Amino acid sequence: MLEPKVKSEGLSVRADELLGLSPELINSVRDSLLEKNQTRTRMIVASLRASEFADLLQLLSPNFRRRLIECIGSDFDPQVLAELEGDIQEEISELLGPLSLANMIIRLDIDDALELIITLRKDRQWEILKQLPSELRNLVEEGLAFPKDSAGRLMGREFVAVPSFWTVEDTIKFLRAADNLPNEFYEVFIVNPHHRPIGKVSLSNILRNEKPTKISSIMLSEIVTVPAIMDQEEVAFVFSQKDLVSVPVVDQSLRLIGVITVDDVLDVIQEEAEEDIMRLGGVKSDDLYSAALQTGRSRFSWLFLNLITAIVVSIVIGIFEATLEQIVMLAVLMPIVASMGGNAGTQTMTVAVRALATKELSDTNAMRVMGKEFLVGIYNGILFASLVGGVAWFWTNSLKIGGVMAGAMMITLIMAALSGMIIPLFLQRAGIDPAIASGVVLTTITDIIAFGVFLGFATLLLL
Incomplete structure (x- = not known):
């Protein structure tokens, strides 16, 4: 049919x-x-x-x-x-x-x-x-x-824990009689006499076994626990790696004091993702519902820092003032190099910051990933150097200016790709959140490289 x-x-x-x-x-x-x-x-x-x-x-x-x-x-x-x-x-x-x-x-x-x-x-x-x-x-x-x-602030205090010597029948009787159980739960934790978790059993597993069965014989003994002081982002990573439904939280004595469930972790994942996006944009928190004056104040410090870095870039350009005065066309062309460098660096930086947050990028594979980004920089550098150099040559009718554009574009894209990877790694090692500081540092470095290389080549080849 x-x-x-x-x-x-x-x-x-x-x-x-x-x-x-x-x-x-x-x-x-x-x-x-x-x-x-x-x-x-x-x-x-x-x-x-x-x-x-x-x-x-x-x-x-x-x-x-x-x-x-x-x-x-x-x-x-x-x-x-x-x-x-x-x-x-x-x-x-x-x-x-x-x-x-x-x-x-x-x-x-x-x-x-x-x-x-x-x-x-x-x-x-x-x-x-x-x-x-x-x-x-x-x-x-x-x-x-x-x-x-921390996990201590995220955890719920209502959970189900039973001793290891209980049977399935004892456990079911307890679940029916107790009046202080969580509204919803999926697993029962097994504890030793010191109230330390030694295993867990799913509710479905309890229901499928005979009443005389010892709980300890059907429990999963390879249990993951998290300390109460663990950061909630690390807790979310544990859940994603182990595909957990719930995880017990323990104190310094390894005693069971709470439980974190997957619905709590979903909120954490969303909050951390939002926080990283906000920080990459220089915003401390989601201020959509904040008053205008409060929002303006919270953004002022980041904008002021960007102003300082822009002044640094302007000083670099000022070093080549004489070159710009003699060949005004350079002032028209140089933003192209800086813009391409900034965009290329941001692409790499976004991948690096996200990979660091998800533990996919570490010291063990940093050199390999950096080598890949170097090759990407060369690939894009050759393509865009050829394209932009040809356009500049046609536009200005000057082969030398086309060569300056091509050379500057090539070096800028390679350095931008490397900077986008190196800066987040360096900031993390320094104990600074890469999501907060990577953007402004990268923008400054790529602008300095782009303007410095472009105007430096122009000074050497055109004057």
Whole structure:
């Protein structure tokens, strides 16, 4: 029997079409808020998930956000706070007030509660902590003691751990009777008498075995643990390398104190990727929702540093002032060399920074990768030197100027390719995040090389 053919040509389904938030819904919310129709507003947003409601708040203006929060009132889902961006999260927290915010934090998982409290001002943190029950307050304060962006701050405190001498029957009875289990979990950790993890068992494996079976006989003993002080980016790398669903977190005594699940790591991967992109562009953080003055201040220092490097490049050009005065055409042509060098270097730098972040580039293969980029520089150098040199010759009717362009282009593209690889490696060895400083250093070096080589060749060959 022939299967029916499904015509897939021209089909395109976007993610937002599968979710509850649409432009029509957003406009409906705005209209109902303008009409002060609370019943209609509540009906419109009732079906939205926490993440979708958070997106809705971020798309609305501050005035509409305030109206919507007032309309929802006590029905506001605390999970929405955990989904909001930093600036909007702080704004909504101010609108809710200390008491309402504390009541919402009580209903959150400990990792989400901790993440929310961290975004608040110090005085605000203390005000909220005083409102929390003592047990939760102790857990939050313990979490705040861990380093920023560490596994200790990322982990959840609710997990399932059983002793190795239990049977499958004992474990199932415990899972049914216990009232403090996580809402969702996929693995049960096996611990020794010192509460150190020695293995894990998936729920499916527990259900497939007979009741008298010892848990220790079906557990996976090759278990990966992460220390609470490990950076969250390193934790994400462990998950990707080992294809983990969850990983136990241990303290200095190797005792089990928490667990990190794959959904937490997905957020980390996105955050770290965003952070690297922002840093490459000279932006400290995502300031899309920040005030204009605050955004301007945060970007000033990076722009000022770029100004300093631009002055350095201008000084290099000033050394060849006499050459430029005699052959004005050089001033027209030299930006071409600098632009090509900057773009070629940025291509290599982007690959290098990403490879360093994913551990694909290290001391063991750095020379091999650098050799490859050197060959790439030669390849592109020959092609573009021939192309640009010929165009310059035709344009100026001067073979010497064409030769200067060709030679400068060749050397610049080779050096740009090498610089794009060497600079991130050097910065990492120096303990500086390559994503932060590589761009400005590379731009300065490629500009100096491009202008210096171009004008140097011109001085030697044309004067």
